[in-house]
Amino acid sequence: MGLVLTTLFASHAIGLFHIRFITQLDNFIYDARLRATMPNTVDDRIVILDVDENSLKMPELGRWPWSRDKMAQIMDVLFDKYQIKSLGFDVIWAEPDTSSGLGILKRLAKEDLKGSPEFGQAVERLAPKLDFDKIFANSLRDRPIVLGYYFNSNKDATEIGALPDPIFFKDDLANREKYFSLRKGFGANLENLSFEAPMAGHFNPTVDTDGVIRRVPMLAEYKGDYYESLSLSMYRLIIGLNSPEDKGSVGKMPQRIPGAKLLPLGNNEPKGTGPILPIEGIQVGSTIIPVDKGTNLLVPFRGNRDRGNRDSFAYISLGDVFAGKVPVEKLKGKIAFVGTTAPGLADLRATPVSGLYPGVEIHANLLAGMLDSKTIPFKSEPPFSTFLELVGLLVIGIVLAVLMAYLPALPAAILFVVSLAAAVATNVMWWQQGYALPLAPFLLLIGLIYFSNVAYGYFVESKNKRQLADLFGQYVPPELVDKMAENPLQYSMAARKHTLTVLFSDVVGFTSISEKLTPSELTEFINEYLSEMSFVIRKKGGTLDKYIGDAIMAFWGAPIDDEDHATNGVLAALGMHEKLQELKKAYKEKNWPDINVGIGLSTGPMTVGDMGSVIRKAYTVMGDAVNLGSRLEGITRQYFVNILVSEETMQATKGILFRDIDMVRVKGKDNPITIYEPIAEIAKTNAEVQQKITTWNEMIKSYRLQNWSDAESKLHGLIATDSNNKLYQLYADRIAFFKTNPPPTDWDGVTKFETK
Missing domain, CATH: 3.30.70.1230 (Nucleotide cyclase, GGDEF domain)
Known part of the structure; x- marks a missing residue:
């Protein structure tokens, strides 16, 4: 069974088929570990300009999307008044702005009012002030701004707007092992906006099968060319690698957009020749961004929003910025992203740290990780992870399958625990080195091999138990058979x-x-x-x-x-x-x-x-x-109590309050014994009950010493608290009798019972 399980898990590792539960468990472990190791600190370099509910309700801004002249004003306010360092958009401007009515005026000038040259001239004079798209485009010019756009994988997707230039062309990745999602269309910005903005980046995440975003592709392939992400574009802009003078190369492969190259470097083979090398990272300046074969980068989330930590980055209402309500020092020199937390704008995503996470904050986390990458390395999924997973599963599976089959229960359990600990420790070691390797396959394989052997052992044990029951069932009660079967010898x-x-x-x-x-x-x-x-x-x-x-x-x-x-x-x-x-x-x-x-x-x-x-x-x-136990049960009626125990039983117990009942000589016994009534566990009795028992036991001592007056005094005090107690009345009658009929001088205080 162990070898069969090992084969199944190895096949999953190399992709022959997919075992969904393994992936789900691995995602769960990754998410839990990510949440446990997040710094939960605030990055004061980056702010998020939030198109929040408050902004959407401001009458001076109007309905969303706001008119482009308002956006131009916001650009001027951000860069001229607040002097932000750079700006990235997690929104797109794909459709022309018709809110000014310029299009209607031009149509009237050409059609209904074409006979009025004065009207046409007036329209021409007003056009610069009413062309809100151009006004917005002019506000983007020569400013450190990165526009956003997205690719669409739907089969009926269309092309909207204008894409920026790709960062790599088809031939640039000819010698690279790569796995990119098929894109069928895109939604980008108006051509004049794309032309004026210095850079643009896509904001497509990679959504796992459970609907959660854990990684973002740094490159997206479209019609053979490769386009950078919003966070990567922002990072290149910030470190100054966005000018034509900043040339870069990978072997002999020219770069369309400078400042980036793929790792590992080849041996300068011509395009399309030489070995096919995996993509391990993207080098931007002196920074190496580790990616997987699809150029996905794990998002280095900073904090857990579901636990009330909303402040990984400062959120500032964009409406308040427009209204001038924000102090300058809150934005001066900051890297800013424009995004939204408004539920109605549908940019809330499922992530490991929150089920409703603003998409803009994903890009902010990625950019923060790039800025910190020299001191806090990214966690990556290296191309050799599949090889390590395969080798690890084969070694662990074969070793455990062989050993578990022969080890007794305790050593097998120890091996199980040690194997789990070793798998976790090894995975943690890789994690600390910056590698996010699968852990769930190892834990599941170890667990399944162990428990399959336990199940087999249980089957064998059950068979032995049945044999034991057949052999000993006539001698012992059934409930003892299970205990005996654990170790029959x-x-x-x-x-x-x-x-x-x-x-x-x-x-x-x-x-x-x-x-x-x-x-x-x-x-x-x-x-x-x-x-x-x-x-x-x-x-x-x-x-x-x-x-x-x-x-x-x-x-x-x-x-x-x-x-x-x-x-x-x-x-x-x-x-x-x-x-x-x-x-x-x-x-x-x-x-x-x-x-x-x-x-x-x-x-x-x-x-x-x-x-x-x-x-x-x-x-x-x-x-x-044994006979004494039977006798004690029989005389409980004589003392009006429910339970009686021998002195040996009383002395052998722990934590139980007893009442001294009498010294008796039962039938068949020459030596007297002291009998006791258990009251309750001491921990469950209050001080009043304990005091009553103490008084009673002192009364019994006085009784045995024939100190009738003291015994009677103590007994009357007890009777006053419980006049219906028949045991009290029994001793009251005895004391009254002995006071008028003193016992013989050799009286030992023992009560003799002649019957069982």
């Missing part, structure tokens, strides 16, 4: 002596209860009672020995060793009493008789093992301590 049915805790419970007056119920009601009654009590016992790790009518026998400490067998046994008894209160309410609603239960527990050496006849055997316990 550790357990034996042979009798052994061990210190355990045994519990006996019995329904008080069950005979009279059964007489008041129909057979079907009695069946339902006893089944529900035994089930609920058994659940409590099993929850505390007890071994259900047997049911004897309405009686239950259980023990702790075998066959599974339990250091806290006494504590767990007493907690089970308390839990049974608590569950009984719920049953009493349910039985009352059914008009069934009330139910009370006595429980006795004893701790001590017992013989445990497979005992019985040749006809039937059972895994059970025997011994004096």
Whole structure:
């Protein structure tokens, strides 16, 4: 199975077929790691001029898109008043501006009013003031401005506007291994705007299959030529590589737009000859921008907007800029992008850091990354990542497939954890070196190989369990089989002596209860009672020995060793009493008789093992301590309490509050024992309850010392708080009797029981 999985994952790595879940998980891991490692800092070099809701509502600007004369005014304000460093547009101006009415006037001059030369002359005089597109174009001239545009991949796409010159021609990438999306059309700016603006860049992102933008292509191919992105164009503009004098080259390959070249460099082969080399990066000046074979660059997001961090870049309302409300120092010398956060303009994108992320901020992050690239390198997806992924998957898959098949469960689990840790550590090491390599395929392959082996082992183990159940099911309760199957050699049915805790419970007056119920009601009654009590016992790790009518026998400490067998046994008894209160309410609603239960527990050496006849055997316990537990259950009625435990049980427990009940000599025992009633876990009792128990135990000491007056005084104080307590009344009667009929001088304070 491991080798089959390895083959599948290797095929996915080299692209023979696509396993969508692997890609989805890898995207999830990349996104989580990106969010965890983002600096969450503000870049004060870049500002975003936001066409926000406030700007769209300003009457002086009108409806969007604003008239080009208003845009020209904004250009003048930005560069003359605010003295920004450069400006990039995440919007396009593809259609002529007709808001001035110049076109209508010209048509009237040529048609309806062509007989009025005065009208025609007036139109000619007004034309320079009403040609808003030309006014806007003039405002772009000789200013560091980069226009934006987009390519369209739809089959019915058209060409709108005028593209800028490409950065590379078809032959420039003849010797490069490249993978570009097919573009069928574009939406660009008006020709006069494109002519006047010094540069332009596309703002097409790469959208992954889950609809999330993680990378942007630095180059887009259209009809064999290659066009740069908005962020790359902005960067070249900022560092001054946008003039014809700045020539660059790749071997003997001339550059249409200077200042950029592809890496790695070839050996100066003529175009179309020599080896086909992968594209590893784009060099702009002294900066190397690492890209993949589609020239995609991972976006170095700075902060997480979904967690309230909106300030990776300062957002300034473009309407406020137009109105002059923004202090000059907020914009002076800044790199600016014009974009929008208005939902109605539909430029909100899904990214790893937010489901509604302004598209303009993607370009701002890319530009910030380019400016910081010498100190904070980009994360890249290098061309050798496929090779590393393939080799890694083959090595890990084959090694694990072989080892997992032979290793026991614990070493296999350790190998699984170590393999996961090694895969993560290796991936983190590459990440720290600037490479974003796949991690999900390795984690999935390791996990699937391990869990497939676990599943196979479980199948084999289940088979062994069935065999074990067939072999031992007649001897031990079914719930023990699973435990024993984990290590069959550790357990034996042979009798052994061990210190355990045994519990006996019995329904008080069950005979009279059964007489008041129909057979079907009695069946339902006893089944529900035994089930609920058994659940409590099993929850505390007890071994259900047997049911004897309405009686239950259980023990702790075998066959599974339990250091806290006494504590767990007493907690089970308390839990049974608590569950009984719920049953009493349910039985009352059914008009069934009330139910009370006595429980006795004893701790001590017992013989445990497979005992019985040749006809039937059972895994059970025997011994004096077992008999004592049964006796204690029987005398709970004498003291009007629900639970009694031996002194050995009390001493072996932890964290439980007990009340000293009496010293007794049960039938069949010569030596007296002290018996106790467990009240509750100490941590769950308040100071008032603890004080009552302390007073009671002091009363018992006075009673045994025959200090009747002190014992009576303390007891009367307790009776005052609970006059209906029958145990209190029992001792009140005893003290009153002994005060008038003093016990013999050899009286040891022991109560003797002659019956079981």
